Amino acid sequence: xxxxxxxxxxxxxxxxxxxxxxxxxxxxxxxxxxxxxxxxxxxxxxxxxxxxxxxxxxxxxxxxxxxxxxxxxxxxxxxxxxxxxxxxxxxxxxxxxxxxxxxxxxxxxxxxxxxxxxxxxxxxxxxxxxxxxxxxxxxxxxxxxxxxxxxxxxxxxxxxxxxxxxxxxxxxxxxxxxxxxxxxxxxxxxxxxxxxxxxxxxxxxxxxxxxxxxxxxxxxxxxxxxxxxxxxxxxxxxxxxxxxxxxxxxxxxxxxxxxxxxxxxxxxxxxxxxxxxxxxxxxxxxxxxxxxxxxxxxxxxxxxxxxxx
Ligand SMILES: NC(=O)c1ccc[n+]([C@@H]2O[C@H](COP(=O)([O-])OP(=O)(O)OC[C@H]3O[C@@H](n4cnc5c(N)ncnc54)[C@H](O)[C@@H]3O)[C@@H](O)[C@H]2O)c1
Numbered sequence: 414x415x416x417x418x419x420x421x422x423x424x425x426x427x428x429x430x431x432x433x434x435x436x437x438x439x440x441x442x443x444x445x446x447x448x449x450x451x452x453x454x455x456x457x458x459x460x461x462x463x464x465x466x467x468x469x470x471x472x473x474x475x476x477x478x479x480x481x482x483x484x485x486x487x488x489x490x491x492x493x494x495x496x497x498x499x500x501x502x503x504x505x506x507x508x509x510x511x512x513x514x515x516x517x518x519x520x521x522x523x524x525x526x527x528x529x530x531x532x533x534x535x536x537x538x539x540x541x542x543x544x545x546x547x548x549x550x551x552x553x554x555x556x557x558x559x560x561x562x563x564x565x566x567x568x569x570x571x572x573x574x575x576x577x578x579x580x581x582x583x584x585x586x587x588x589x590x591x592x593x594x595x596x597x598x599x600x601x602x603x604x605x606x607x608x609x610x611x612x613x614x615x616x617x618x619x620x621x622x623x624x625x626x627x628x629x630x631x632x633x634x635x636x637x638x639x640x641x642x643x644x645x646x647x648x649x650x651x652x653x654x655x656x657x658x659x660x661x662x663x664x665x666x667x668x669x670x671x672x673x674x675x676x677x678x679x680x681x682x683x684x685x686x687x688x689x690x691x692x693x694x695x696x697x698x699x700x701x702x703x704x705x706x707x708x709x710x711x712x713x714x715x716x717x718x719x720x721x722x
Contacts, residue, residue, distance in 0.1 A: 414438040414517075416467050416508060417481030419446030421587045422522070422580075422627065426479060427451060429628050431459060438475060442466040445484050450587050467504035468496075474515055477635065480508045481522040483557075486592035487550065487678075494552035501556030502563070509567045518574040520635050521564050523644060525581040525685055526554045535686035538579065538644050561644065568642055576634050576641075581648025581687045585624030585707060586714035596621060596708075599659055600715045603666035608673035615656035615674065620686050622649035623707035626700035633696040641695055648687035649700040661704065665712050 418439030
């Protein structure tokens with residue numbers, strides 16, 4: 414079962430698990446996910462789709478749960494912040510309760526945002542983070558932190574088989590075109606010939622992991638022995654400034670866009686880079702798709718999407 418299976422990462426995970434001959438039950442309330450992302454799977458006898466909000470309990474028989482349900486970009490998670498916290502916290506309680514009832518292994522899509530605006534760089538899993546509890550990003554960051562706490566309490570208290578991944582910026586086809594995330598923003602702006610907007614001076618850095626690499630990491634983590642719970646960082650350690658990313662996108666799109674500089678939003682982290690030493694040793698995983706190759710795929714997806722609109 415994949416909660417949030419109609420979203421960006423969830424729909425790729427559906428594809429991948431079906432390819433590996435699993436029966437897939439996709440659960441989504443379609444807040445940010447779409448049926449379009451799953452259209453090609455409708456009719457596959459091993460694929461089922463349920464409209465359901467994870468803040469309510471769910472009774473189904475499954476043996477593995479990937480808990481991905483949660484809006485992931487600031488525009489979406491700040492739209493209804495109370496619902497965002499509920500999705501992370503009540504959603505985790507409901508899915509952990511289900512996992513306990515049916516004795517399923519359960520995976521949590523946590524986030525690098527649990528590190529907040531970090532004082533250490535790059536971030537290792539042992540770093541506790543620096544999060545503003547009352548800022549506009551807290552509904553997401555603290556919701557995800559609380560979800561991790563719940564996972565580890567279920568592990569200690571009920572001996573549940575848990576796997577916690579801390580996901581860093583991921584991009585690729587099926588990202589939401591208006592989610593305000595930097596990769597989709599830059600590409601959509603460039604394809605429309607609009608100014609490419611950079612917040613601050615563009616010297617803040619991010620790492621970008623291509624979706625196929627990330628899904629590989631999910632599968633490898635889910636396949637580890639019972640005694641490995643994570644949390645484990647999954648991301649691409651290659652670091653790029655916003656300015657470098659914008660230039661790559663402009664070069665690929667070859668349009669008329671120029672760069673425009675805007676004020677930096679509150680609590681925007683200055684630097685973000687995963688330390689993936691643990692993933693390398695425990696999962697034998699590391700990303701293999703270069704930013705140039707991944708951007709090419711993503712640009713062609715958005716080109717088609719905008720042409721179809
Ligand atoms: N994409 C990234 O770079 C990234 C980084 C860190 C963490 N994550 C985490 O990975 C997961 C998937 O992210 P994504 O990028 O695919 O985002 P997404 O918004 O495309 O997918 C989230 C999915 O969850 C669904 N959803 C939201 N609230 C729900 C609810 N209450 N009940 C049922 N479904 C609900 C949405 O409709 C959507 O299909 C999220 O938990 C996110 O926090 C993603």
